[in-house]
Amino acid sequence: MRLIKKGIALGNQGKYNEAIKCFNEAIRLDPKEVDAWNNKGVALKALGRSDEAGLAFPTMRTSSRTKPRSPISQPRPP
Structure with a gap:
């Protein structure tokens, strides 16, 4: 978890x-x-590497664990 933070x-x-x-x-x-x-x-998406990002998201969705969305993925206020 420390690596993710x-x-x-x-x-x-x-x-x-x-x-x-x-x-x-x-x-x-x-x-x-x-x-x-x-x-x-x-x-990856922030770096413009959308094709690679597209590979990460399906893996995330098919994981056997369910966790709340992480802070980096939350929309930022304007």
Whole structure:
């Protein structure tokens, strides 16, 4: 979970490549970690890598765990 929180913090700072590294490590440790997959997809999309992001989101949806949406995926107020 610490890797995901670190990745979220990095993503919120616009450091998407570093965030993706954290999410990848979290996924390596637990391939069914919904928050890691979701936030990886968000970070990839922010980098304009929509095709790769599209691969992360279906994996997140088919995970056997259900968790609340993570902060990086929440819409930001204007």
